[in-house]
Amino acid sequence: MDTKVKQSQGKLKWVGTRQVRPDGVDKVTGRARFGADYSLPGMLVGKVLRSPHAHARIISIDKSKAEALDGVKAVVSGEDFPDIAKEEAFIGEGPINFRYMAHNMMARDKALYDGHAVAAVAATSEEIAQKALALIDVQYEVLPHVIDVRDAMKPDAPILHDDLFTEGVTPEPTRASNIAKQVEFGRGDPDAGFAKADVIVERDYSTQPVHQAYIEPHATLASVDEEGKCQVWASSQGHFMVRAYCAKLLGLDLANIKVTPTEIGGGFGGKTLVYIEPVALLLSRRCSRPVKIVMDREEVFRSTGPAPGSHSTVKIGATKDGKIVAGYAEMRLQAGAYPGSQIGPAGMTAFAPYEIEDVKAVGIDVVVNRPKVAAYRAPGAPLAEFPVESAIDELADKLGMDPIEFRLKNAVKEGTQSCYGPVFQKIGFIETLEAVKNHDHYQTKLGPNQGRGVASGFWFNIGGESTATVNVNEDGSVVLIVGSPDIGGSRASLALMCAETLGIDYKQVRPLIGDTDAIGYTFLTGGSRVTFATGLAAIEAAKNCIDDLRKRAAILWDIDVSNVEWRDGVAHPVDAYSDEHEPMTLKQLAAQSAKTGGPITGHIALNAEGAGPGFGSHVCDVEVDPETGRVEILRYTAVQDAGRAIHPSYVEGQIQGGVAQGIGWALNEEYIYNAEGRLDNPGFLDYRVPVCSDLPMIDTVIVEVENPNHPYGVRGVGEVPIVPPLAAVANAIEAATGKRLADLPMSPPKVLAAIDE
Amino acid sequence: MSKHHISTSINGESREFLCETRQTLLDVLRDELGMIGSKEGCSSGDCGACSVEVDGRLVCSCLVLGVEVDGKEISTIEGMADGENLHPLQTKFLEHAALQCGVCTPGFLVAAKSLLDRNPNPTETEVRYWLAGNLCRCTGYDKIVRAVMDAADEMRSAS
Ligand code: FES
Ligand code: FES
Numbered sequence A: 001m002d003t004k005v006k007q008s009q010g011k012l013k014w015v016g017t018r019q020v021r022p023d024g025v026d027k028v029t030g031r032a033r034f035g036a037d038y039s040l041p042g043m044l045v046g047k048v049l050r051s052p053h054a055h056a057r058i059i060s061i062d063k064s065k066a067e068a069l070d071g072v073k074a075v076v077s078g079e080d081f082p083d084i085a086k087e088e089a090f091i092g093e094g095p096i097n098f099r100y101m102a103h104n105m106m107a108r109d110k111a112l113y114d115g116h117a118v119a120a121v122a123a124t125s126e127e128i129a130q131k132a133l134a135l136i137d138v139q140y141e142v143l144p145h146v147i148d149v150r151d152a153m154k155p156d157a158p159i160l161h162d163d164l165f166t167e168g169v170t171p172e173p174t175r176a177s178n179i180a181k182q183v184e185f186g187r188g189d190p191d192a193g194f195a196k197a198d199v200i201v202e203r204d205y206s207t208q209p210v211h212q213a214y215i216e217p218h219a220t221l222a223s224v225d226e227e228g229k230c231q232v233w234a235s236s237q238g239h240f241m242v243r244a245y246c247a248k249l250l251g252l253d254l255a256n257i258k259v260t261p262t263e264i265g266g267g268f269g270g271k272t273l274v275y276i277e278p279v280a281l282l283l284s285r286r287c288s289r290p291v292k293i294v295m296d297r298e299e300v301f302r303s304t305g306p307a308p309g310s311h312s313t314v315k316i317g318a319t320k321d322g323k324i325v326a327g328y329a330e331m332r333l334q335a336g337a338y339p340g341s342q343i344g345p346a347g348m349t350a351f352a353p354y355e356i357e358d359v360k361a362v363g364i365d366v367v368v369n370r371p372k373v374a375a376y377r378a379p380g381a382p383l384a385e386f387p388v389e390s391a392i393d394e395l396a397d398k399l400g401m402d403p404i405e406f407r408l409k410n411a412v413k414e415g416t417q418s419c420y421g422p423v424f425q426k427i428g429f430i431e432t433l434e435a436v437k438n439h440d441h442y443q444t445k446l447g448p449n450q451g452r453g454v455a456s457g458f459w460f461n462i463g464g465e466s467t468a469t470v471n472v473n474e475d476g477s478v479v480l481i482v483g484s485p486d487i488g489g490s491r492a493s494l495a496l497m498c499a500e501t502l503g504i505d506y507k508q509v510r511p512l513i514g515d516t517d518a519i520g521y522t523f524l525t526g527g528s529r530v531t532f533a534t535g536l537a538a539i540e541a542a543k544n545c546i547d548d549l550r551k552r553a554a555i556l557w558d559i560d561v562s563n564v565e566w567r568d569g570v571a572h573p574v575d576a577y578s579d580e581h582e583p584m585t586l587k588q589l590a591a592q593s594a595k596t597g598g599p600i601t602g603h604i605a606l607n608a609e610g611a612g613p614g615f616g617s618h619v620c621d622v623e624v625d626p627e628t629g630r631v632e633i634l635r636y637t638a639v640q641d642a643g644r645a646i647h648p649s650y651v652e653g654q655i656q657g658g659v660a661q662g663i664g665w666a667l668n669e670e671y672i673y674n675a676e677g678r679l680d681n682p683g684f685l686d687y688r689v690p691v692c693s694d695l696p697m698i699d700t701v702i703v704e705v706e707n708p709n710h711p712y713g714v715r716g717v718g719e720v721p722i723v724p725p726l727a728a729v730a731n732a733i734e735a736a737t738g739k740r741l742a743d744l745p746m747s748p749p750k751v752l753a754a755i756d757e
Numbered sequence B: 001m002s003k004h005h006i007s008t009s010i011n012g013e014s015r016e017f018l019c020e021t022r023q024t025l026l027d028v029l030r031d032e033l034g035m036i037g038s039k040e041g042c043s044s045g046d047c048g049a050c051s052v053e054v055d056g057r058l059v060c061s062c063l064v065l066g067v068e069v070d071g072k073e074i075s076t077i078e079g080m081a082d083g084e085n086l087h088p089l090q091t092k093f094l095e096h097a098a099l100q101c102g103v104c105t106p107g108f109l110v111a112a113k114s115l116l117d118r119n120p121n122p123t124e125t126e127v128r129y130w131l132a133g134n135l136c137r138c139t140g141y142d143k144i145v146r147a148v149m150d151a152a153d154e155m156r157s158a159s
Helices: A024-029 A064-068 A098-105 A126-135 A190-196 A239-250 A277-287 A297-303 A343-349 A381-399 A403-410 A429-438 A490-502 A530-557 A586-591 A648-667 A725-737 A748-756 B025-032 B088-095 B105-118 B124-133 B142-158
Strands: A044-050 A056-062 A072-077 A088-091 A094-097 A117-123 A137-142 A179-187 A199-207 A219-224 A230-234 A257-261 A291-294 A310-318 A324-336 A358-367 A450-459 A464-472 A478-482 A509-513 A564-567 A570-573 A601-608 A614-624 A631-641 A698-703 B004-010 B013-019 B051-054 B057-060 B073-075
Touching: A024 B088, A024 B105, A044 A126, A044 A277, A044 A297, A056 A117, A064 A072, A064 A126, A072 A126, A072 A277, A094 A098, A098 A239, A117 A126, A117 A277, A179 A343, A190 A310, A190 A324, A190 A358, A199 A381, A219 A277, A230 A239, A230 A277, A239 A257, A239 A277, A277 A291, A310 A381, A324 A343, A324 A381, A343 A358, A343 A381, A381 A403, A381 A450, A381 A725, A403 A429, A403 A450, A429 A450, A429 A614, A429 A631, A429 A698, A450 A725, A464 A490, A464 A530, A478 A490, A478 A530, A490 A509, A490 A530, A530 A564, A530 A570, A530 A586, A530 A601, A614 A725, A631 A648, A631 A725, A648 A698, A648 A725, A648 B142, A725 A748, B013 B025, B025 B051, B051 B105, B057 B105, B088 B105, B088 B142, B105 B124, B105 B142, B124 B142
Parallel strands: A044 A291, A230 A257, A324 A358, A478 A509, A631 A698, B004 B073
Antiparallel strands: A044 A117, A056 A137, A072 A117, A088 A094, A179 A358, A199 A310, A219 A230, A219 A291, A310 A324, A450 A614, A464 A478, A464 A601, A564 A570, A614 A631, B004 B013, B051 B057, B051 B073
């Protein structure tokens, strides 16, 4: 059935407005329940024992003393989990190997980093659980460890996995090494390209691993009954992901697991994996009582995924009239203890904003004795685009060109073939550059020790599988059920699109996140996909609901459904019939639904394609204190193409949050490992995320170049904004001091050393 | 180990509870009293998600022991709205979209209220420094600061 839907005068009533989010009151009153806020009768406390060593063979684990302690109900270690074969999958935003995931969740023969889980207990109280951990006797043989990527690549480095042979190189290696994989992207012949260049810049860069640092630590509650039916409550970026991984890692039947999403207190990519959920499930299965595991902050830092650190060499060449003719990047990424850093996305994004004929980007995945990396907002892109955006700035300077003009001259646009392959459809990169150029921020004068930097950023954005159901209540209100956890206001954006499509009041739509039994499969929240893909599902479900509504009107009017049109929430008889029947509202149709076939509903399950790539351009002013090397962010303006901002406040919020994280990455955040390979700063006091007094207001400009593949033109927005700040800040520091800093974070001692050079 | 019997007032209501010496006020609120509005982000006094007031003083409840609040008055996020009426700070947080995931929100609201009780007309800098003990990883603080300033404005013009 074709859907006859008309929007009056093409004007949108709800999309683009700033409504209060549906879950708002719960969240400002303390009612909203996050991962740690769920409890069940008879619940036990689960705790994880973690390796104090960076690299050690596990000789034996004796659980008997712990098991004998009064109040201890179960103790498990690696031997209690099924052995999982190596199996690669590309899920979400990065490669997953289930064997590695299983071993990262619970160490088997070796502990590979300080904080690696080696055993777990369930006990009747926190205190008893703590005591039990101390009673587990683990015998280790401590092995030499390696923390730094460059050290790990040396031929005499301690080897983490003796079955790891570098993939992607010829000849095939015969010796195990810490270099897991090498990938290459690009086209043309960079050497020939560089030969055409009048100016070439080349430099080494490094970035440190940084943690997503969501304020809510990982938390889960699991309950297995005597029949083997499993229930899990988890704070995650996707409850279907939790279900799939629990089934996989425990060898369970998917059908026996139900996962209920809790509110999630931040994820940023770091909650696209499981760490404790299968452990809680196994403990619960052992004693048939619910088990809750809540990580503390130290555990979060020591054992969950940061973004990889990197060492890169980047070289770019341009002609004297400002055309980039060649680019080369080699990026060595620190994967943590298991292979699987985001070398693919890093290689693809490095040069993505620019049209370059001869270009090559190489990504190398290296294991070290640190926690296994996880996705973090535009995974791979910040560390890849930071060197390139720094080099672009350096080139512009050498050419005597304005950095925006230089970018404009080389920017990708509709029809350009990207450096990583596909041809861009409609994109808004140039528009973001123009907006920066014309912004008053770009014109203001600066004082002494101050400098201004600009940088751009790119992220693909993704679509993927989403399911949505629209149920019309008998009073004409609507429940929208989706399978995407609301990680930052998506209930509001989805409800807005649903209300817009149906033509009803936003407040009449109540969005609900269905558990894994209540709604069809929905891929996790990642890749900036929810407002695009689940949004598409909400719209399509609403359209199917409209078809149902038209059918009901047709029945009541006894005319053919093709003669019923849906306009602004009202069914209208068309043409010949327009005088015969009074139009009927959704509310009226709902009231009579029993007479016309029962409850009214619309449903869709889809796999959204055509996510619109996202671009942003940022401008940042800093002041550098010449005495201390401290960098103050004076002013920051971020411009981004959102396709269309469904809820502008939350789009701005995504941009501002991403910028703040990028500034932290640029200036403060790093892991400090001591000589024993132990993490010395596993807390917010010493792992310094930006606080309120560190930042100015972050001005945003939303550019709207509609994504042709979405009914309202939506592009993903959540990830792009973390990409430009690293280079924007570095470029601003260069402008203020004349010194180019290429090693992050640009903390006061480093800046001071550079100034004093 | 015998538990301590503590008498206190929470959000204007007298409450009694039993707690172990080692339990923090945050543990007591969340685990013994079922008041889950205060959040635990670090348990080391660094994130402010557990902010409450004890006798009018803003504290991290993860750094206060349950036994310390005997005879004291405690205010938490659960007591911030007045019946059906949200506190102006709560309303402004919603209007300004000053929360994304919302896990830091109770702590920010309690801390911001404590600021406005002392200083009804804070500058942006004063707001930023007062709230520097509360971490938010989602918002970049921009909308939080605006919401607090706007609430202060509204509360001044209402009084
Ligand atoms: S939990 Fe108390 S300050 Fe973080
Ligand atoms: S809204 Fe997520 S931490 Fe503040």
